[in-house]
Amino acid sequence: MTESRTGKHPALVVDGVEFGYVSDTTVLHDVDLSIDSGEFVTIIGQNGSGKSTLVKNVVGLLKPDQGSVTIYDDDGTPYETTEQPMNVLARYVGFVFQNPDDQIFHTSVQKELTYGLKNIGVPEAERQERIESVLDAVGLSTDGSQNPFNLGKGQRQRLAIAAVLVMRPQTIIVDEPTTGQDRKESKRIMEILQEYNDEGHTIIAITHDIALAAEYTDRVVAIRDGDVIADGPPERVFLDEQNLKETNIRPPQITQLGAALNDRLDADILEEMWLTTDDAFEDTIDALSEGEAVTKSSRKHQ
Numbered sequence: 001m002t003e004s005r006t007g008k009h010p011a012l013v014v015d016g017v018e019f020g021y022v023s024d025t026t027v028l029h030d031v032d033l034s035i036d037s038g039e040f041v042t043i044i045g046q047n048g049s050g051k052s053t054l055v056k057n058v059v060g061l062l063k064p065d066q067g068s069v070t071i072y073d074d075d076g077t078p079y080e081t082t083e084q085p086m087n088v089l090a091r092y093v094g095f096v097f098q099n100p101d102d103q104i105f106h107t108s109v110q111k112e113l114t115y116g117l118k119n120i121g122v123p124e125a126e127r128q129e130r131i132e133s134v135l136d137a138v139g140l141s142t143d144g145s146q147n148p149f150n151l152g153k154g155q156r157q158r159l160a161i162a163a164v165l166v167m168r169p170q171t172i173i174v175d176e177p178t179t180g181q182d183r184k185e186s187k188r189i190m191e192i193l194q195e196y197n198d199e200g201h202t203i204i205a206i207t208h209d210i211a212l213a214a215e216y217t218d219r220v221v222a223i224r225d226g227d228v229i230a231d232g233p234p235e236r237v238f239l240d241e242q243n244l245k246e247t248n249i250r251p252p253q254i255t256q257l258g259a260a261l262n263d264r265l266d267a268d269i270l271e272e273m274w275l276t277t278d279d280a281f282e283d284t285i286d287a288l289s290e291g292e293a294v295t296k297s298s299r300k301h302q
């Protein structure tokens with residue numbers, strides 16, 4: 001099992017987890033992962049590599065076939081997910097679905113945000129205070145009576161996030177929060193998560209957007225075929241060419257990544273690499289991994 005990285009108590013420990021949806025097909029293979037309280041982690045990997053399956057095992061929506069998942073509250077008290085009902089786990093770990101429409105099911109914003117709070121027994125006066133504060137935090141201005149299905153996609157995504165934040169769980173897991181959002185909306189969502197991380201919450205975000213991962217998070221976990229293949233700071237994970245290939249990261253993302261990592265790509269190269277060539281990709285990775293500035297003159301393939 002992985003040791004604590006930060007010296008703080010863990011937020012969650014995944015220990016030897018195996019999981020398959022149908023017998024004789026395993027999606028997760030003996031996964032070990034430990035995330036400490038207060039970390040901001042991104043999980044990356046190709047489509048179908050098992051990212052969502054892993055986090056659904058963490059939040060208790062799925063139960064491991066082998067191994068265990070333990071989550072921890074603010075004080076470091078452990079709760080093994082197979083032994084706890086969902087309404088107990090929801091106090092300590094919150095999950096924002098990939099598609100907000102799979103999560104939102106009430107006919108008003110107010111009801112959507114009240115539902116979970118009632119389930120965990122938060123008194124009415126505190127419920128209202130929490131709802132107002134979370135709507136403010138995610139930038140949704142509504143009196144609460146609005147039907148969520150009349151909101152835009154970005155607003156529905158932020159409502160889905162708000163429905164988890166309002167519960168104030170120690171750990172918040174968000175499955176591809178920026179998919180289908182424009183750059184401005186994506187950054188806004190990452191900034192909301194950053195603010196909660198600054199307040200001490202553990203944040204785990206699945207994302208295909210490696211530039212956002214590099215910009216906002218301290219640690220990247222790369223998954224391939226239901227196994228963790230890399231785990232470390234973005235500058236280490238993303239500068240390993242094999243990791244990038246195995247997690248299917250290709251240009252133009254690599255140019256955004258370079259800029260997010262250290263601002264070392266000059267504007268000409270950035271523009272050129274949007275045109276996407278394997279040579280450009282490999283040259284840039286070579287240069288970045290050697291700690292070089294990437295400029296037109298440093299490129300081998302012109």
Ligand SMILES: Nc1ncnc2c1ncn2[C@@H]1O[C@H](COP(=O)(O)OP(=O)(O)OP(=O)(O)O)[C@@H](O)[C@H]1O
Binds near residue numbers: 022045047050
């Ligand atoms: N409900 C399900 N029933 C059967 N198989 C499933 C189910 N959900 C996912 N799978 C399969 O499990 C594997 C892992 O899927 P999962 O959704 O965890 O991957 P992912 O890395 O999150 O993918 P994506 O990036 O596309 O969301 C895939 O082969 C997928 O087809």
